[in-house]
Amino acid sequence: MVADLACQPGAAMGLRASGYTGRMRFGYYERLSAAQKRIYRKSDEIGAIGLPPDVSAGTDVARMRAALAAADRAGVQAACQRIVDALARGYHVPPLRVRVLAQRPSDDYGELHGLYEPAEGRAVARVTVWMRTAKKAQVVAFKSFLRTLVHELAHHLDYELYLLPETFHTEGFYKRESSLANALLAAETSAATPPSDGGS
Numbered sequence: 001m002v003a004d005l006a007c008q009p010g011a012a013m014g015l016r017a018s019g020y021t022g023r024m025r026f027g028y029y030e031r032l033s034a035a036q037k038r039i040y041r042k043s044d045e046i047g048a049i050g051l052p053p054d055v056s057a058g059t060d061v062a063r064m065r066a067a068l069a070a071a072d073r074a075g076v077q078a079a080c081q082r083i084v085d086a087l088a089r090g091y092h093v094p095p096l097r098v099r100v101l102a103q104r105p106s107d108d109y110g111e112l113h114g115l116y117e118p119a120e121g122r123a124v125a126r127v128t129v130w131m132r133t134a135k136k137a138q139v140v141a142f143k144s145f146l147r148t149l150v151h152e153l154a155h156h157l158d159y160e161l162y163l164l165p166e167t168f169h170t171e172g173f174y175k176r177e178s179s180l181a182n183a184l185l186a187a188e189t190s191a192a193t194p195p196s197d198g199g200s
């Protein structure tokens with residue numbers, strides 16, 4: 001069984017060292033079943049990932065930044081979908097739908113940043129990200145918005161690329177998230193820089 005994943009960064013997840021390996025594990029590790037612990041450790045061992053070869057998402061990252069600055073929800077969603085389509089093709093994983101909604105829901109535990117719903121029971125997996133904060137309805141900062149999108153995509157990759165039966169927030173998971181977010185930011189920078197023609 002796979003469950004929908006509601007992702008609230010920083011929600012009560014203290015890291016602690018796990019004795020003999022020196023790796024850091026989140027506190028909930030101890031509450032997992034033996035089978036889940038094996039999946040957790042596998043997830044933790046997969047580290048950083050880069051962009052797939054031949055994926056040039058830089059222009060769409062720049063479009064996403066501009067649309068977010070203009071609070072253009074449809075434009076943000078279109079740019080996110082193109083980025084995610086290119087990455088899914090590049091990694092050879094099933095496609096996923098991106099839905100960008102306005103204001104984040106919140107509960108006693110905090111604001112929901114993103115949601116990943118696996119393909120079970122629907123045609124394709126779905127990612128939902130919110131572009132405004134719950135409290136003040138301000139547009140979310142570009143980098144944290146991009147990071148949330150990549151975070152939800154990383155859940156998809158856990159299932160579809162690494163074929164893990166469950167997807168956990170592990171230190172390795174967060175390495176994948178930050179390496180991929182950084183690779184997209186670097187692609188945006190190089191897309192904005194015209195190639196040098198040798199100085200004419």
Ligand SMILES: [Zn+2]
Nearest residue numbers: 005006007151
């Ligand atoms: Zn998550």
